[in-house]
Amino acid sequence: MVDPFSSPFPASYRCRAATVADARAIHDLVAACERELLGAPETEPDRTVADLTLPGIDLADDTLLILNSLEQLAGWVWVHGGRRSTVDVHPDHRGKGLGGVLLGWAEARARRAGSERLSQTISNEDRAAVELLRSRGYEPFVTQWLLEIALAAEPTVPAPPPGITVRWFRPGDERAAYQLTEDAFDEWQKRRKSYQEWARRTVERDTFAPALSPVAFAGDQMVGAVLSLSVPGSDEGYVERVAVRKDHRNQGIARLLLRESFRAFHRQGHRTCTLWTHSETGALSLYQRVGMTIRRSSAVYGKALGTDQGVL
Structure with missing residues (x-):
């Protein structure tokens, strides 16, 4: 595998695969991103553990962490089954191209797994991520809604x-x-x-x-x-x-x-209950009839990988 930092990048960063022991640091990174974007964290710590321990996940091949010179987590990428990916970059480390490198790494990993398409879910509020994905040829194909109901x-x-x-x-x-x-x-x-x-x-x-x-x-x-x-x-x-x-x-x-x-x-x-649903289930009207309303939305973006090689 070619070093993903062979592109112009700050020399102070290094990369390695994730381990289950990194779950807390990864969750802290995700929480920082959600706090910056949404005002509060939404992802539970046990969800991160679940993602890292899914059957079929090979952390050595399916994950990459980016760490700064202080060994602090600056970004990470996770690919599941060669079809779905997650990329997060800590707010303190944005604007340095890390997201583009991680996205390129995810595409290369998906190709090695034999996938012809890769997708990623992005909050509609995350304009920078949406712009990056669109610039790389991704298009939205599913809408997701976070619904809530007040329980006063x-x-x-x-x-x-x-x-x-x-x-x-x-x-x-x-x-x-x-x-x-x-x-x-x-x-x-x-x-x-x-x-x-x-x-x-x-x-x-x-x-x-x-x-x-x-x-x-x-x-x-x-x-x-x-x-x-x-x-x-x-x-x-x-x-x-x-x-x-x-x-x-x-x-x-x-x-x-x-x-x-x-x-x-x-x-x-x-005093509040939430759930996610998306446009392919046809269930939005059901939840609205029981009193739930839309808090925010996301989109699933997909890309046909083709034969371009990206970052290996």
């Missing part, structure tokens, strides 16, 4: 439809919830996740909250689920997954489960 008063919860029972998530529900959510997401996602990958980002996270995650059953079959996260010290709750089995939709099950989760968050002292 305890939400009311409708009764379940006939034949449907609702309870909180229990140990042993993991495989049924995986099957349910992946079946539902198959309608729009490009690739079905393995159980190990799904679990690492949901039920195995430290912030996963079974007592805030209602599930619906028809007999002994799980037909709906809301999987929630609770971050210590935050007054905001977060819904990670919402799914209803196709043959049980249009019965109000999703609305019921969401409001059950919102009520549980309220009872634990949370």
Whole structure:
């Protein structure tokens, strides 16, 4: 592999692959970027750990850290499956071309993995990142929305439809919830996740909250689920997954489960709840009907990699 700093760059920087031990430093970097852009951090520390320990990730090949002369983290890049990437540069180290080098490295890594296309999600408020991606040939193809609902008063919860029972998530529900959510997401996602990958980002996270995650059953079959996260010290709750089995939709099950989760968050002292959705799911109107509004939006940018070699 050619040194990614072979392009003109401050000589005081060096690079290496990430390790799991770098998770805290990476999270601090991401939090600094979010604080600069959004006014407050949004990414939980356990999400960074989950990303670094996903099945199939080879940190030696799929990550790159940029450190300054004081061994402080200035930027990083992460590529998953040769298809998705994340690039972050600390606010104190912007304007030096680090983002362009990391993006070029991500494209080279994706090509080595045999991918023909690479994508990255960027907040619409991050004009510099949007400009960089567009200058490299990326175009937006999916819109994502962060939705929120204020929980000043305890939400009311409708009764379940006939034949449907609702309870909180229990140990042993993991495989049924995986099957349910992946079946539902198959309608729009490009690739079905393995159980190990799904679990690492949901039920195995430290912030996963079974007592805030209602599930619906028809007999002994799980037909709906809301999987929630609770971050210590935050007054905001977060819904990670919402799914209803196709043959049980249009019965109000999703609305019921969401409001059950919102009520549980309220009872634990949370006064706001958020979730992400995007344009391919067709679920925006559902969330708006239960009282959620758009806080901000992002876009997924993609690029056909072609045969240009970029930074190797």
